[in-house]
Amino acid sequence: MDSGVGGLTVVKQALKQLPRETVYFIGDQARLPYGPRPSAQVREFSWQMASFLLKKDIKMLVIACNTATAAALPDLRAKLDIPVIGVISPGSRAALKASPSKRIGVIATEGTIKSNAYRDAIMTKDPDATVFSEACPKFVPLVESNEYRSTVAKRVVAESLKPFKTKNIDTLVLGCTHYPLLRPLIQNVIGEEVTLIDSGAETVNGVSFMLDYLDIANTSATKKYPDEYYTTGSADQFATIAKDWLDLPDFTATHIDLGGE
Known part of the structure; x- marks a missing residue:
């Protein structure tokens, strides 16, 4: 569901x-x-x-x-x-497994970010990890309106991921099951060297x-x-x-x- x-x-x-x-x-x-x-x-x-x-x-x-x-x-x-x-616990485990530096980004809805569910799950498993969380509320409407391949989507993704430019993460959790439909755009913006984790x-x-x-x-x-x-x-x-x-x-x-x- x-x-x-x-x-x-x-x-x-x-x-x-x-x-x-x-x-x-x-x-x-x-x-x-x-x-x-x-x-x-x-x-x-x-x-x-x-x-x-x-x-x-x-x-x-x-x-x-x-x-x-x-x-x-x-x-x-x-x-x-x-x-x-x-979907949160499996995504957290996979992120820790994939991240050599333990510098992990999480993008999700406002509700998920506000709950600190990913941060708590990752930090409980490994207190030495550093988690950078960012809400991306515009991503779900893009997917639901079937605009996830559009030029508008490219612009929105680029804007939403700006906070990670200076974080030096090596792993990014797609903490919403809508986000993998935007995966090519996310990967392009965040860089090929960053591993994307599909929690689903x-x-x-x-x-x-x-x-x-x-x-x-x-x-x-x-x-x-x-x-x-x-x-x-x-x-x-x-x-x-x-x-x-x-x-x-x-x-x-x-x-x-x-x-x-």
């Missing part, structure tokens, strides 16, 4: 790494962005999405949204009797491990059920981005309502 289409970056990895597992995905496009919202509201919306997915008899829940992970992961783990996996991709590595560890992986030759995609926004708009990003020409999404503000 995600606030919008960004979670498809996690789905893309799941389809690649776990082709026999069925994916049920919901993007709450009608109420994005989550970044500026109060944590209590993000928790409420996250619970609504989780409740919808639970009706599908899911065996594991992946919060494919950094803002929702920061705000709602402990709450959902306490309420549910299935494994609940977030790292999360699927954890999902794969947990499925095996808990012995709940699908061991049959094929998927048991077809994948299903839902959005609280425009199904057509969602499908336009999904077809391109997932390279699925026959992709379809279904509109649902979860509630108002």
Whole structure:
């Protein structure tokens, strides 16, 4: 589940790494962005999405949204009797593994940065690390409006990443699952020598491990059920981005309502 289409970056990895597992995905496009919202509201919306997915008899829940992970992961783990996996811990581990200098940048939504979730996760694992965090609130609207390859996107990315010019980082965490769609632009601005960490991709590595560890992986030759995609926004708009990003020409999404503000 995600606030919008960004979670498809996690789905893309799941389809690649776990082709026999069925994916049920919901993007709450009608109420994005989550970044500026109060944590209590993000928790409420996250619970609504989780409740919808639970009706599908899911065996594991992946919060494919950094803002929702920061705000709602402990709450959902306490309420549910299935494994609940977030994107922040896997992204933090991967960043430390990739960074020789331990000078790590984090870009994310306002909500994720304000929560200090990445900084705390990285510093807990390695107190010697130095973390530079920057909110990039304009990135999500670029992706959701399908403008992530535009000249406007290039300008916005260049402007947003200026604070890192003097930080001498060697690793940058893409701390929002929307951001990998902007990866070529981010890499171009930040420099080829900086390693980009896709927190969503790292999360699927954890999902794969947990499925095996808990012995709940699908061991049959094929998927048991077809994948299903839902959005609280425009199904057509969602499908336009999904077809391109997932390279699925026959992709379809279904509109649902979860509630108002």
